[in-house]
Each structure stands twice: as C-alpha cells, then as structure tokens.
Amino acid sequence: MKEIHRYSFPTQIFFGAGARHLVAREMKARGVDRPIIITDATIAALPFCKEFQADLNKDGLMCGLHGGRPGNPCESDVTAGVESYREHGADSIIALGGGAAIDVAKAVAVMVDHEGTLFDYEDEREGARPILAEKIPVMVALPTTAGTGSEVGRSTVIAEDDTHFKRIIFSPAILPVAVFADPELTLGLPAAVTASTGMDALTHNVEARLAKGFQPFCDGLAMEGMRLAAASLRDCVRFANEKTGPTPEHIHARGLLLNASMMGSVAFQKGLGVTHSLAHSLSTVNDLHHGLANGIMISYAMEFNTQAGPEIEKIFTEMARVVRAPKESPAGFVDWLVQLKADVGMPTGLKSEGVKNEDLDELVKYAELDVCHSLNPREVTSEDFRKMYEAALAS
Ligand SMILES: NC(=O)c1ccc[n+]([C@@H]2O[C@H](COP(=O)([O-])OP(=O)(O)OC[C@H]3O[C@@H](n4cnc5c(N)ncnc54)[C@H](O)[C@@H]3O)[C@@H](O)[C@H]2O)c1
Numbered sequence: 001m002k003e004i005h006r007y008s009f010p011t012q013i014f015f016g017a018g019a020r021h022l023v024a025r026e027m028k029a030r031g032v033d034r035p036i037i038i039t040d041a042t043i044a045a046l047p048f049c050k051e052f053q054a055d056l057n058k059d060g061l062m063c064g065l066h067g068g069r070p071g072n073p074c075e076s077d078v079t080a081g082v083e084s085y086r087e088h089g090a091d092s093i094i095a096l097g098g099g100a101a102i103d104v105a106k107a108v109a110v111m112v113d114h115e116g117t118l119f120d121y122e123d124e125r126e127g128a129r130p131i132l133a134e135k136i137p138v139m140v141a142l143p144t145t146a147g148t149g150s151e152v153g154r155s156t157v158i159a160e161d162d163t164h165f166k167r168i169i170f171s172p173a174i175l176p177v178a179v180f181a182d183p184e185l186t187l188g189l190p191a192a193v194t195a196s197t198g199m200d201a202l203t204h205n206v207e208a209r210l211a212k213g214f215q216p217f218c219d220g221l222a223m224e225g226m227r228l229a230a231a232s233l234r235d236c237v238r239f240a241n242e243k244t245g246p247t248p249e250h251i252h253a254r255g256l257l258l259n260a261s262m263m264g265s266v267a268f269q270k271g272l273g274v275t276h277s278l279a280h281s282l283s284t285v286n287d288l289h290h291g292l293a294n295g296i297m298i299s300y301a302m303e304f305n306t307q308a309g310p311e312i313e314k315i316f317t318e319m320a321r322v323v324r325a326p327k328e329s330p331a332g333f334v335d336w337l338v339q340l341k342a343d344v345g346m347p348t349g350l351k352s353e354g355v356k357n358e359d360l361d362e363l364v365k366y367a368e369l370d371v372c373h374s375l376n377p378r379e380v381t382s383e384d385f386r387k388m389y390e391a392a393l394a395s
Helices: 019-029 047-058 075-088 099-111 191-210 216-242 248-267 274-286 290-305 310-322 330-343 357-369 382-393
Strands: 005-007 012-015 035-040 064-068 092-097 138-143 155-159 166-170 178-181
Touching: 012 019, 012 248, 019 047, 019 092, 019 138, 019 178, 035 047, 035 075, 035 099, 047 092, 064 075, 075 099, 075 155, 092 099, 099 138, 099 155, 099 166, 138 248, 166 274, 178 248, 191 216, 191 248, 191 274, 191 290, 191 310, 191 330, 216 248, 216 310, 216 330, 274 290, 274 357, 274 382, 290 310, 290 330, 290 382, 310 330, 357 382
Parallel strands: 012 178, 035 064, 035 092, 092 138, 138 178
Antiparallel strands: 005 012, 155 166
C-alpha cells in the first residue's frame, strides 16, 4: 500500500497510504484555494483532522472547518453546513469522514447555489427540480470509514428532521471530482465501528449482486468487492482491537476494505434489496447506525432470499465460494454470515439495540415505504418484513 495508485472509475481515485497529501495540489489544479472541510464534530476533534487542515494551509490553501452533529444526518445538518460554507467564504468543499459527513457535504454542495429546500431536488418526487452541475462547487472526498462508499456515489441520504425518514437525493453532479482513499485515515477507527461499517460494505456488494436486472459490470464489481471484504474485515477488526497502530499488515487490510467499500457503492447502482429496507427503517424508528442495522439484518434477510428460486440459489452458491464459506451452498453462505457477525463482534439480533416489540408496526411501515426492496430478488410482503424483524428481535 506504499505506492499511490490512480484510478479513473467512476471518478478520479487516488488510492494508497498518504494519498491525503495530494489534496492541495489537486484543489489548486482545479483553480480553487479556499475550501471548507465538511466533517462531523467527532472527527473534527481528532488529531488527524487538525493535522490535515494545518497541512492544507501550509500547502497554500485557506481551509475552513465545519464539524457537524455526528449520526444519521438530517436536513438541518445540511443547513448548518451551508452557513459555515458562506461564513468561510468558501469556493470548494473537502468532504472528510464516514458516509454521514460525506453525505452532508454532498447536500451542502447542492444547497450553496440552488434555490428552495433540499428535498425539492429529490428526483423521485413529482415536480422535482434539477440539480445543475455548473452550480456545484469543486468537491473532493476523503473517506475515514470503509463502509458506505458514498465518496464514489452519486447520491446523498438525508433524513427529514421531524420524521427521521431518509430521503435519497441523486444526481451525477454530486459525485466528488476526486477521491483520496487513504487507508491511514481509517486506522484509528474503533473496532465496533470498523465492524459495522465493514458489514455495510459487504451488504452493498451482496445486495447488488442479488438485485434484479442485467448489469454485468455491477455484478463483477460486487463479487470482487465481496471477496475483498471477506478477506479483510476480520483482520481490520482484530487490528483495531489489538490497537496495533500503523503496521503494514494493518494498512494493507484497511486498504482492501476501503476498496471493497468503494466497489460496493459502484455496484449498487444496479440496486439494493430487502436488507437495506429493513435497515433504513431501523434508522428512522430507532436511530440505529446504518452499518450496524445492515450488519444485524443481513443474515435474516439473506435467509429469506435463499428461497428466491433456482437462479438465485446459483448466485448464493457462487457467493459462498467467493467468500470461502466452508459450505458452497445457499445455506452455507447464510451460515458464513452468521459466523462472520460473531467473529467481528456484531450483535446477533435487535434485542441488545433497544428495539422493542412495540416498534414493530412502525418498522414494518417504513420498511415497506423504502424503495430498496423493489429490486430484491424475492418480493417482500408486509408479513415478510414483520417475520424478519420478529426473528431478529428474538435474539
Ligand atoms: N450516499 C450513499 O451512497 C450512502 C450509502 C450508504 C449509507 N449512507 C449513509 O452513510 C451514513 C453512515 O455512514 P458511516 O457508516 O460511514 O458512519 P458515520 O459517518 O456515521 O461514522 C460512524 C462514526 O464513526 C466516527 N468516525 C468516522 N471516521 C472515524 C475515524 N477515522 N476515526 C474515529 N472515528 C471515526 C464518526 O464520527 C461517527 O461517530 C448514514 O447516514 C447512511 O444513510 C450513504
């Protein structure tokens, strides 16, 4: 991981340990010098963030910093980011963080020069307004988790403040123009966050591979992304638990997982599935972290999906082979998921996460409303959602 590799798919990606040191050069080459780092307050307080900002200033930028509220972002978090952008007199954005901070940054990029409210630009909505590329400031991204892959995605997920219902704003214009995927930025991620974000990356790849539709580009990425996540997640969590610091092995494992995360994000342009609908609703109703919700629910959702017919059974068998599950069969893949969850310290079910039987009606309601399950390989009824939640609540 010592060398910095440059890929151009789906945007410019500089990948390797130390890639963050290329940011100032790339911003200046794009004619901007007054960026604002948009991150969350937890990251803003960490030494690596302060060092990063100081280095950028040393390299000739006048760099501001916005550390917003951590957690599932809402529309008001975007408004706060827009205010900071204006106060700093910024001409560009550096999105630094996990999916939450990067999503806020992408939404801020829309709202600094588009009228109305953010959700006017939700393209699923009737009468949605278009997002104009020429009105988006130069924006680059540096992921500090390996999970969502939002840095290489064309969407931002922002919740309504009152309902916490997550809405997806999609536009090719909000794909960052350059990504600096630096595994060193993820070395300090605590073991539990490493596990939940890594399970998210895995879920994206798995659901993309199973989603309905003919998109062999995405299928290929999903299979390799799955392989990389399977090959690195346990190691990343172990290194985080052992607090080994920046050993070459740790950096290597983090680098593989970072790639798996970006590949998952590109792959899920094909679509996602039932796990995401179950998870989005858990974020809406119980404010669960996205990766944690996916990581818990994926085994229940995949058990459901193994009954989707012979074609899907073949894909499950192929996936079991790619992740090196002990048994190359649909059931073997689900068993492998259950074991992986245990190995990385994920909760087996929802009981420990404060989810209650009384939440079931709301959970089912929002899961059904979620768009992701429309491309799931097996149709999901309201009764199916209920059964999967009940199974997860029982453990
Ligand atoms: N846009 C997309 O394509 C897309 C896809 C999936 C999920 N999402 C969204 O992404 C969000 C979840 O993102 P996430 O899973 O990366 O979690 P996150 O951004 O909420 O980060 C998790 C926690 O880890 C902390 N953290 C991040 N990097 C750290 C580091 N290097 N060291 C120490 N702490 C660190 C954060 O402060 C936060 O408390 C959700 O809002 C979800 O809806 C977006």
